[in-house]
Amino acid sequence: MNAMTENKGSTLVAKPDQVVIPPTVAMKGEDVSVFYGAKQALFGVNLEIERNRVTSLIGPSGCGKSTFLRSLNRMNDTIDICRVTGRITLDGEDIYDKNLDVVELRARVGMVFQKPNPFPKSIFENVAYGPKIHGMVSTKAETEEIVVSSLRKAGLFEEVKDRLNEPGTGLSGGQQQRLCIARAIATKPEVLLMDEPCSALDPIATAIIEELIDELRENFTIVIVTHSMQQAARVSQKTAFFHLGKLIEEGVTEDIFTNPVNKQTQDYIMGRIG
Amino acid sequence: MVGYLFLTILVFSIAAFFVGRSAGNRFVATNGVSTHSLPGYHGAFVAVWVGVPALVLLLLWLMAQGSVIDNMLLSTLPATLTEAASAADKNLLLSEIKNVAAGRIFAEPTPEITAAAETLLRWQQIASWLMVVVVVAAMLLAMFFAYSRLAPRFRARNGVEAFTSGIMIACSIAAILTTIGIIASLIYESIEFFKLVPVHEFLFGLRWEPQIAIRADQVAGNGAFGAVPVFVGTIVIATIAMLVATPIGIFTAIYLTEYASDRVRNIIKPIMEILAGVPTVVYGFFAVLTVAPAIRGAGNLMGLATSPNSAIAAGGVMGIMIIPFISSLADDAIRAVPRSMRDGSLAMGATRAETMTKVLLPAALPGIMGGILLALSRAIGETMIVVMAAGLIATLNINPLDSVTTVTVQIVTLLIGDTSFDNPKTLAAFALGLVLFLVTLGLNVVALTIVRKYREQYD
Numbered sequence: 001m002n003a004m005t006e007n008k009g010s011t012l013v014a015k016p017d018q019v020v021i022p023p024t025v026a027m028k029g030e031d032v033s034v035f036y037g038a039k040q041a042l043f044g045v046n047l048e049i050e051r052n053r054v055t056s057l058i059g060p061s062g063c064g065k066s067t068f069l070r071s072l073n074r075m076n077d078t079i080d081i082c083r084v085t086g087r088i089t090l091d092g093e094d095i096y097d098k099n100l101d102v103v104e105l106r107a108r109v110g111m112v113f114q115k116p117n118p119f120p121k122s123i124f125e126n127v128a129y130g131p132k133i134h135g136m137v138s139t140k141a142e143t144e145e146i147v148v149s150s151l152r153k154a155g156l157f158e159e160v161k162d163r164l165n166e167p168g169t170g171l172s173g174g175q176q177q178r179l180c181i182a183r184a185i186a187t188k189p190e191v192l193l194m195d196e197p198c199s200a201l202d203p204i205a206t207a208i209i210e211e212l213i214d215e216l217r218e219n220f221t222i223v224i225v226t227h228s229m230q231q232a233a234r235v236s237q238k239t240a241f242f243h244l245g246k247l248i249e250e251g252v253t254e255d256i257f258t259n260p261v262n263k264q265t266q267d268y269i270m271g272r273i274g
Numbered sequence: 275m276v277g278y279l280f281l282t283i284l285v286f287s288i289a290a291f292f293v294g295r296s297a298g299n300r301f302v303a304t305n306g307v308s309t310h311s312l313p314g315y316h317g318a319f320v321a322v323w324v325g326v327p328a329l330v331l332l333l334l335w336l337m338a339q340g341s342v343i344d345n346m347l348l349s350t351l352p353a354t355l356t357e358a359a360s361a362a363d364k365n366l367l368l369s370e371i372k373n374v375a376a377g378r379i380f381a382e383p384t385p386e387i388t389a390a391a392e393t394l395l396r397w398q399q400i401a402s403w404l405m406v407v408v409v410v411a412a413m414l415l416a417m418f419f420a421y422s423r424l425a426p427r428f429r430a431r432n433g434v435e436a437f438t439s440g441i442m443i444a445c446s447i448a449a450i451l452t453t454i455g456i457i458a459s460l461i462y463e464s465i466e467f468f469k470l471v472p473v474h475e476f477l478f479g480l481r482w483e484p485q486i487a488i489r490a491d492q493v494a495g496n497g498a499f500g501a502v503p504v505f506v507g508t509i510v511i512a513t514i515a516m517l518v519a520t521p522i523g524i525f526t527a528i529y530l531t532e533y534a535s536d537r538v539r540n541i542i543k544p545i546m547e548i549l550a551g552v553p554t555v556v557y558g559f560f561a562v563l564t565v566a567p568a569i570r571g572a573g574n575l576m577g578l579a580t581s582p583n584s585a586i587a588a589g590g591v592m593g594i595m596i597i598p599f600i601s602s603l604a605d606d607a608i609r610a611v612p613r614s615m616r617d618g619s620l621a622m623g624a625t626r627a628e629t630m631t632k633v634l635l636p637a638a639l640p641g642i643m644g645g646i647l648l649a650l651s652r653a654i655g656e657t658m659i660v661v662m663a664a665g666l667i668a669t670l671n672i673n674p675l676d677s678v679t680t681v682t683v684q685i686v687t688l689l690i691g692d693t694s695f696d697n698p699k700t701l702a703a704f705a706l707g708l709v710l711f712l713v714t715l716g717l718n719v720v721a722l723t724i725v726r727k728y729r730e731q732y733d
Contacts, residue, residue, distance in 0.1 A: 075621055080536065107623035117614035120637045129632070130622040180618070187623065 023050035026221040032086035041067045045247045054222045056232035059242035065225045073109035110184035114196040116176035118168030126168040130187035154182035174205025194224040241265045275402045286413045287325035294320030301426040311431035319430040323420035328413045464708045467701035471499045482668035503668035507678030511589040512653040518593025523600025531608045550598035558662030561591035581677040588663035599649040607641025640724050647721035651714040657682040681706050
């Protein structure tokens, strides 16, 4: 696992055996508002995403947590009527800057979706997709190396090593989701966004993914949207609670779950709203 | 008379509906909610029982009446007229009698014929009155039967349901039977043709000169029925059409699904639909009057010998015609690729073009292939444009600037003018039709199989 630790543009890499260094900020949202046409979905959110930590975004359906997540790699751009205001930075660089290449941004901020969405290609081709389009590999051997190491990191390699040429769509749901994680980390992103990655999976597959998230934290900064508060408590170090498009409360996960400051947060965690 | 009878059946059915419904109302009034069916169902049940059997009876009667009377009439005629007569002669005799009976007299009829005509008129009168009596009696009987079954717990609703599904089955059977009938007539006439011209000569012969004499006084060639030049012509024109339509159609679909803004899409889509709605005969005008001269002019400029009705003009216009076909099916296929695929690829940092060529098109390819094959079968079967813009002479060549003819054109020309169904010229049309049918059927089956298989992929 320690073999791959090349976070581009970062000066600080946490290794498991090192003394814990105070977290640095990977991404930062300042006064982020998102509009879908005339409807405002997000109201002035300020949130810092800390490097090599898992930040979970929780809140009832329609609270804007997925919207915020999708604005972190500008996936909202694919929706015509969507407009983002405020400032979001990655390593201090405004990602909504006109001169920024969105294609490059998405290579640096990877994403895993709610429903596993492997391409209708072989397992190998699925993982090789990103490195190939970004010109990260030039020879077959390099491609193979990156595919194998990505699959290893996603904890899938042992299960699929004999059938790399079979279609990725033939895997089970949990395996498909790990394939999508392997695909996302193959481009060596700094940040990995996960939009309810376990909501379509059974409890066993979910447990495997959660374990995986914990391991991936060593090399990636992770932001996860989840409906399950237990999951947020299990996997994340930082939690942000959204309600009705507003960021209500954020902080260390333990504090949020044991000692929430805000009444709404408390209500949600106790299961009274949502 | 028959028209009034249909009206009577309708009136009776409506009356029966009200009778049944009032009975139903009565049940509801006395039994309340424990009545099984709503009053309307009681009404519909009686109406169906009164109307449908009577209608079926009437239709059967009308079908049988003619031939029954004909046979009876023939048996009354003197033996001198019918004894040695063939079936065709008997038919002639009968139609003469019918003509006389209807007052259409061309020559002075013999006394036997006049007498027979009178008999015919008398019998027809009797038959039609008898028909009225039988149908009305059947309706009254059915009304009595159906009404006697009505009761508070009677399941009129289920009865009406059974009738409704019966109607639906009958409708779908009608379509199937028609198809079977068409195929049967094609096959029957083709067999007749292959009795006159051997199959191998038809399928592999290189000369197509079907204009042979069908009457002794006509001047014509000896005839040759080798269909290869016709098939080749069809393939040439269909190929040109596909070469025009496939790239344009697919790129249009890609543009519309991935690149066009909603505003542009809302403009282009209806225009494509207009293209699909243009009558083929108008495309024919366009090919003959606009495209063909333009191509000829361009060919002359470049020093190429171009026929006035070149394959490229007909094929090109046909290609324009099937663009909407391909573009709308390709559009569907690309749209059917789940949004998550597109998002997945974009989230990997792929550009839209990369997403399209590496993920969406491969995923949509089977659907697009299906669309192309359907369009191809359409191109092969298309008639009007080629009748107007392609040639008539079957020459064996694949030069797109030359004139070629197609299967459909030949079918049309073979069946225009004097026809006689014991002559290979006419029958050849059916053999060509059969080949055309088999080819387009095959293409459609393959295309639909591909499309279906592909649909299952994401379900």
